[in-house]
Amino acid sequence: MSTSRRIRRALVLTAAIAGTGLAGAGIASAHVTANVYGSQPEKGGYGAIVLRVPNEEEQAGTTKLKVTFPEGTELTSARTRPVPGWNAEISTRGDVVTAITWTARPGNEIPAGHTSYQEFEFVAGPMPENTDTLTLAAAQTYSDGTVVNWDQPATGGEEPEHPAPVVELAEPSGDGHGAGAAEHSEAEPGTQASGSDTTARWLGGAGLAVGALGLGVGAGATLRARKRASA
Structure with a gap:
């Protein structure tokens, strides 16, 4: 998978997580x-x-x-x-x-x-x-x-x-x-x-996972670029 596709997937995942949080807040009991x-x-x-x-x-x-x-x-x-x-x-x-x-x-x-x-x-x-x-x-x-x-x-x-x-x-x-x-x-x-705190902790963990994925993608791309340059 290309670097750009991985980045796009990470951004989509982040947006989905954020949307879930907003939806959860929006359905608070009336x-x-x-x-x-x-x-x-x-x-x-x-x-x-x-x-x-x-x-x-x-x-x-x-x-x-x-x-x-x-x-x-x-x-x-x-x-x-x-x-x-x-x-x-x-x-x-x-x-x-x-x-x-x-x-x-x-x-x-x-x-x-x-x-x-x-x-x-x-x-x-x-x-x-x-x-x-x-x-x-x-x-x-x-x-x-x-x-x-x-x-x-x-x-x-x-x-x-x-x-x-x-x-x-x-x-x-x-x-x-x-x-x-x-x-x-x-x-x-x-x-x-509280349920909101539990949700916040879950979303925070998911956000860290997405961040780690982004860092991994960036590091891999940098290493490949250096190898091509040295070759």
């Missing part, structure tokens, strides 16, 4: 969702939950997110992972965690339009033992003062207009996974347990 990247939270244990918040207003950006835990949940502990440009506040009633609010500092809101989103991670527990799901009512505030409440339960198998984020709770396994999620998140504050 409403606030609760995601688990790792062990599923167990009943009676602790778990790491990531709220994915897409912006849906064309002329306004998202400046605040508040998630409220349902009555009777009785969470006694919650910790948030720092989000650059955002402040987090944990509300309590006595020893019970009732809500978490993230507020953007000036210039750090989720941009206006339909192409951007942000993820907010927290670790909380112990999870309720008498239910299979944890429903999190979320309120999304925009820079123009609009508030969208994502708090409607799914009924009859149909998704409502503003569904509440829901987390599935696993049965206790007895192997410590419930508490381990909290310990893992607190022990590694420099990591980001």
